[in-house]
Amino acid sequence: LQDNQISDIEPLSKLTQITLLRLNDNKIKDVMPLVRLSKLTHLYLTRNQISDITFIGALTQLNELALGGDQFRDITFLADLTNLRMLWLWGSQIRDITPLKKLTQLKGLNLHDTQIRDITVLGGMTKLTWLRIHKNAINDITPLANLTQLTGILLQENQITNIKPLARLKKLDSLSLQKNQIDDITPLKGLTRLKELNLGGNQITDITPIQNLRNLTSFWAWDNEITDITPLTELIQMEKLWLWGNQISDLTPLTHLTDLEELSLGINKISDLTPITGATKLELLDIDRNQITDISLIVKFPKLRSLNLRGNPIQDMEPLQKLLKQNDKLKVDIPASNELNIEPPPANR
Incomplete structure (x- = not known):
């Protein structure tokens, strides 16, 4: 019944044997009829217009409950739903999660996207395997140190400076910390199961702690203060690497990252692309606003689908013309001062 225009759910009150109900994306205001559905184990009510949600507290058999996107503040009605295994409360006006x-x-x-600051109560939820508390006002993540079963956590867009509590979370394979106030990532050095790590939009200068995270396939560290990318040298499983907005000039450490499919290096100090010519699987290459004059090496990337060259003092555009004739799926952003006159490939004439 999700994604409709339903506003009246009174007829559902007779379905007393039902165990699962999906009512996301409707126009429901009154959920009182659900109180009679005592056998419900799965209830999804995100993005409605519910004014009073407290009746849900009577459904004590619930295993999964989704209430995201509604503007309630008080969640005391959840206090006794101790059978819950999965809970979604995103996009609400919650400040206090002690219930x-x-x-x-x-x-x-x-x-995520609530108004919480204090996450002390999370320290007792030691069975959590995934946690999303991004887009809040959290600055102290000490309680997370107890959550050693976590495999994935989203912490972006908070006010975090100290990530020491994360050092114990050895099972993490996905971690998002972008848009915080982090300058020291030393606590991450032992998280060797990580496959995805997002550190974009912080104040990081030294990425040495990630040098042994050899399972990384995706690493985002855009908009930081990084100059040396030597720690990436042996991370040869990398497929996505986003480093735009730093102070990088030497790409030599990327020489052996031949599985790269996405490489974003815009707004740096790069002049030589030679070290990345082995990355023949590249589909996205962003090198805008650097110091590149010679693009002859871009012919080494036959699988490119997106290429950004803007803001470079390129002297000769002929290599790009050649690549475009061979690759009709390639989309290119070029410096405004450079003009191309490209004949379409024979198949498209």
Whole structure:
């Protein structure tokens, strides 16, 4: 029943044997009829217009509950739903999450885009395997140190400076920390299971701690203060690497990253592309606003689908003309001062 125009759910009150109900994306204001559905184990009510959600507290058999996108503030009605395993409360006006204290069986929790600052109660939820608390006002993540079963956590867009509590989370394979106030990533050095790591939009200068994270396939460290990327030298499983907005000039450490499919290096100090010519699987290459004059090496990337060359003092555009004739799927951003006159490939004439 999700994604409709439903506003009246009174007829559902007779379905007393139902265990799963999806009512996301409707226009429901009154959920009182659901109180009679005592056998419900899965209830999804995100993005409605619910004014009073407290009746949900009577559904004590719930294993999964999704209430994201509604503007409620008080979640005391959840205090006794101790059978919950998955809970979504994103996009609400919640400030106090202490009513969740007894929900220690939770394995997944989504509290993103609320107004929470204090996450003390999360320290007791030791069975959590995934946690989304991004886009809040959190600055102290000490309680997370106890959550050693976590495999994925989203912490971006908070006010975090100290990430020491993350050092114990050895099972993490995905971690997002972008847009915080982090300058020291030393606590991440032992998180060797990480496959995806996002550190963009912080104040990081030294990425040495990630040099042994050899399972990384995706690394984002855009908009930082990085000059030396030597720690990336042996991260040969890397497929996506976003480093735009730093102070990088030497790409030599990327020589052996031949599995790269996406490489974003815009707004740096790069003049030589030679070290990345082995990355023949590249589909996206962003090198805008650097110091590149010679683009003859771009013919080494036959699989390119997106190429950004803007803001470079390129002297000869002939290599690009050649590549475009061979690759009709390539989309290019070029410096305004350079003009191309490209004949379409024979198949498209």
